[in-house]
Amino acid sequence: MSFAPDDRLVLARGVRVRFDPVRNCHVLLAPERVLFPCPTSVEILGRLGEPRSFGALVAELAAEFDAPAEEIGRDLEALLSDLVAQRVVRVERRAA
Amino acid sequence: MSALAPAPWREPPIGLLAELTHRCPLGCPYCSNPLELVARERELSTAQWLRVLEEAAELGVLQLHLSGGEPTLRSDLEEIVARARALELYSNLITAGVGVSERRLEALARAGLDHVQLSVQDVDPEGCDRIGGFTGSLARKIAFARAVRRLGLPLTVNAVVHRHNLDRLERFVELALELDADRLEVAHVQYYGWALLNRAALMPTRAQLDRSVEIVKRARERYGDRLLIDFVVPDYYATHPKPCTSGWGRAVIVVAPDGRALPCHAAHTIPGLVFANVKDAPLRWIWQESPAFQRFRGFDWMKEPCRSCPRREIDFGGCRCQAMQLLGDPEATDPACALSPHHARITALAEAEAAAAPPPFRYRRLEPVPA
Numbered sequence: 001m002s003f004a005p006d007d008r009l010v011l012a013r014g015v016r017v018r019f020d021p022v023r024n025c026h027v028l029l030a031p032e033r034v035l036f037p038c039p040t041s042v043e044i045l046g047r048l049g050e051p052r053s054f055g056a057l058v059a060e061l062a063a064e065f066d067a068p069a070e071e072i073g074r075d076l077e078a079l080l081s082d083l084v085a086q087r088v089v090r091v092e093r094r095a096a
Numbered sequence: 097m098s099a100l101a102p103a104p105w106r107e108p109p110i111g112l113l114a115e116l117t118h119r120c121p122l123g124c125p126y127c128s129n130p131l132e133l134v135a136r137e138r139e140l141s142t143a144q145w146l147r148v149l150e151e152a153a154e155l156g157v158l159q160l161h162l163s164g165g166e167p168t169l170r171s172d173l174e175e176i177v178a179r180a181r182a183l184e185l186y187s188n189l190i191t192a193g194v195g196v197s198e199r200r201l202e203a204l205a206r207a208g209l210d211h212v213q214l215s216v217q218d219v220d221p222e223g224c225d226r227i228g229g230f231t232g233s234l235a236r237k238i239a240f241a242r243a244v245r246r247l248g249l250p251l252t253v254n255a256v257v258h259r260h261n262l263d264r265l266e267r268f269v270e271l272a273l274e275l276d277a278d279r280l281e282v283a284h285v286q287y288y289g290w291a292l293l294n295r296a297a298l299m300p301t302r303a304q305l306d307r308s309v310e311i312v313k314r315a316r317e318r319y320g321d322r323l324l325i326d327f328v329v330p331d332y333y334a335t336h337p338k339p340c341t342s343g344w345g346r347a348v349i350v351v352a353p354d355g356r357a358l359p360c361h362a363a364h365t366i367p368g369l370v371f372a373n374v375k376d377a378p379l380r381w382i383w384q385e386s387p388a389f390q391r392f393r394g395f396d397w398m399k400e401p402c403r404s405c406p407r408r409e410i411d412f413g414g415c416r417c418q419a420m421q422l423l424g425d426p427e428a429t430d431p432a433c434a435l436s437p438h439h440a441r442i443t444a445l446a447e448a449e450a451a452a453a454p455p456p457f458r459y460r461r462l463e464p465v466p467a
């Protein structure tokens with residue numbers, strides 16, 4: 001899956017991410033599902049409580065981690081594709 | 097305690113199924129509640145439930161399923177939901193949605209409810225009334241579902257399917273889409289409790305089952321991006337058994353309305369097990385050490401063919417309660433498994449029941465059933 005800069009991404013309905021002190025890791029809670037996201041996913045998911053455009057997300061991460069936007073964009077696309085396929089993140093696309 | 101007691105179980109549970117009450121305005125003939133229901137006077141108090149939630153969160157429970165009976169009949173549900181939210185438990189309300197006003201739902205949403213699962217007995221109004229034994233149920237359910245979505249809560253439509261409503265499965269999918277549900281659960285009846293009593297009245301034919309598999313497959317292809325569809329096949333026609341409750345004492349704790357804690361809601365049908373009550377024992381001890389929870393953990397209790405089967409890590413030999421019910425031996429391979437020597441007999445039984453005219457329903461009632 002590829003994303004346009006103005007595609008907006010947001011946590012799917014009913015998804016919550018929290019730290020679990022018993023298991024000592026982050027957990028993703030959704031209807032009838034519990035997942036254990038990797039630290040990178042946790043980092044991204046934490047930014048998607050409100051809809052964010054793909055472009056803004058890339059720019060933000062590139063600045064924060066001082067890395068080339070192109071590289072960040074590629075990594076982010078792979079990660080988000082996976083999260084979307086798992087229905088953890090929803091894409092809002094402007095009608096073509 | 098015996099010197100030979102197995103080591104305490106250190107893995108934390110994922111979910112707590114809180115059966116707040118057995119009272120229910122409906123009387124579904126496949127209800128998973130036990131035949132002997134708990135009367136209102138014996139239900140846990142608010143304070144007792146709040147304590148159970150606290151103990152559960154400390155133990156590592158992440159999701160709380162508020163179930164019954166009909167959990168909204170408890171007037172303290174808001175308080176229970178609020179406590180769950182404070183403890184960061186993900187709360188899921190499992191309801192029949194017939195007697196819940198929008199005001200009540202709003203209060204629950206405000207208390208922090210995370211998700212609503214609504215049972216729909218049939219998409220045909222008459223069928224819905226007949227299965228639940230409640231007049232005017234479908235219209236109320238639809239109004240309830242709309243209120244859920246108006247409040248922005250995620251919604252699962254739970255469709256328990258059997259010989260009487262399977263031919264309308266496409267319309268269940270349409271209804272779920274129309275209600276803007278996030279999930280649709282298509283669950284063939286599991287034959288425990290009241291469902292076992294009504295098995296002949298509910299058992300679908302193999303042709304009905306095969307069609308349902310096709311319909312779900314097509315619906316997933318078509319609507320997969322909008323609607324998540326979960327599908328539970330009927331055991332009697334299965335090849336492999338289901339990993340019941342993800343394995344005995346591995347993922348879930350069920351607490352009955354009177355406080356008895358069980359590894360699954362049919363566990364009381366296994367003779368010889370003693371279930372501790374949350375009123376008398378800490379939940380941590382019940383989960384980690386009580387003999388009933390330890391009884392079928394690991395693989396040492398298994399007999400052949402499970403003992404040497406590579407799938408034992410996946411399905412844990414299937415359901416203990418079903419082995420008990422159908423074979424009288426809780427350690428036997430679940431006869432839903434094609435490798436069980438009894439599998440052919442069970443399948444033949446299902447086929448014979450499905451081919452015969454359905455007997456009348458025996459509705460779930462609070463009064464004990466005559467034998």
Ligand code: SF4
Pocket residue numbers: 120121122123124126127128129164165166191192215460
């Ligand atoms: S299955 Fe039917 S009778 Fe049983 S609790 Fe649910 S709605 Fe009530």
Ligand code: SF4
Pocket residue numbers: 336337401402403405406407408409411412413414429430433434435436
């Ligand atoms: S033999 Fe036992 S472990 Fe193997 S598939 Fe059948 S039920 Fe599962």
